[in-house]
Amino acid sequence: MQARLRALSGSVLFAYLSCHLLNHAFGLISFDALGIAHDILMEIWRTPLGSFILISAMVTHIAVAFLSVYKRRTLKLTGLEITQILSGFVIPMLMVNHIIGTRVAEEIAGIEPTYEYVIAALWVASPVLGVLQAITLVLAWMHGCIGLYLWLRVKPWYQNWQRELTVVAIILPVLSLAGYVSAGFEILFELDRDHMISTILENARYNSSAIEPLQALVTPITFGLALLGVAPFGARKLRAVLEQKSRILLLLPDGTKVPVPAGATALEALRSSGRPHAAVCGGRGRCTTCRVKILEGGDVLEPPEGLELTALTRIKAMAGVRLACQIRPKDSLGISPLLPPTATAKDGQQLGGLEGEERRVTSLFIDIRASTKLAEEKLPYDVLFILNQFFSEMSSAITETNGHYAQFNGDGLMALYGLMGTEEDGARSALKGARAMLNRLEALNKSLASELPFPLRVGIGLHHGEAIVGAMGPPRAQITSAIGDTINIAARLEGLTKTHDVSVIFSQEVAQAAGMDTTGLERSEVPVRGRTAPVVFFPIRDPNRILPL
Incomplete structure (x- = not known):
């Protein structure tokens, strides 16, 4: 719940900040453009609902951040995490003066904080605050981007979009600062114009007697936020003193x-x-x-x-x-x-536990028949297209029957069943997977009839037994796969589909694990090196009548 609240509240604040920065960028055009953009981008945040959501997100985000710091049992953090925590500590204190001078002054003192009024206050009345405001803008954007990065970098799609997102993360604050500076210089260039400042103050309904009490609150609130910010660290120290030394x-x-x-x-x-x-x-x-x-x-x-x-x-x-x-x-x-x-x-x-573990699984091998002949009769591009279509369909059949893709061998692949659930579920799912593959192959042959010199045929072999399951392959390209006699026998049975001229062969072990009645099925056996007893198997000539749906 804590992580979800942090992500949700952070997303709301980041959306608000993005609108704010984009609004600033229109300062490159004119003050009129700033005003129009403000009405479009910021008005939603000024409605009662928008204000409630924004304030709730701000309070929630700060509270969750404090709780997160307190609950941590170590402050040995990465550089990004340290930057995020420190910037999150500083940003609220830097924002106090701006919030009181705009939103609070508007609600309490009746001030109308137009862009001319705010820019004049920051560039003319107090240039130091103007610089701090720019720093706050950069810090807030950096804080939000770090949070998004830590959240999104674990998403599978992020690597494909990282460059584009980085460009946006750089361009938006640059344009915002440029618009802020452009608006500031426009104010400075017009200072000599008669009654300019008085006009800005009049348009903003400025009232010094109402503003001064509010400005007096800036310092105590800032110090209060500073004390609040160090509170989680103090609470951690107190907890450490109260807790006994752990023996765990x-x-x-x-x-x-x-x-x-x-x-x-x-x-x-x-x-x-x-x-x-x-x-x-x-x-x-x-x-x-x-x-x-x-x-x-x-x-x-x-x-x-x-x-x-x-x-x-x-x-x-x-x-x-x-x-x-x-x-x-x-x-x-x-x-x-x-x-x-x-x-x-x-x-x-990567899927799976990644550690090697001996488990009882059902292994399925599928291989395209006459793939060499196909390569001889079609252009390389056409062969690749056909194979990719084939593997796409077979992978879908594996996924929809709760199987796990485990190996690719040129014109065939291996799947594992039973990684989750019972052995019976795994064996039955494997048989369903074999039937799903044949059904998809039939549909594929129809859709590619004009491209194929002959209908595609496959051989499928299934065996059930002990196998070593775990992450295998190069360090940066590992997949969860399996090795052992069970895998070798499944491959052997797939090869026997040619000899028996059938599409599917499964072993007696698969039938037993699936609780399948084999009465009336054609039965055969094959000797296997290293085993005293031959492997009993069933060549299936009509899979649609035998294999489960």
């Missing part, structure tokens, strides 16, 4: 024992001890790069919920995998990090 330890695979302060997350304990550990999102439960395997003591942990449950479900994490930033050990806990400290946001998108 994190036990790492290399024998290292890391003390865990009472109430701290595993990530905070690791960082406070100087132990490097990945956490791209800064410990907010979004990126999953801090994931760990629980080796012992996991029975006393609270079950995953909220953000952690959502994140673990998204990556299809195996049993015993948790996020170090979300677990708060109540007793000593054995853990093993699953990603290196240098892991990136892209690494956090």
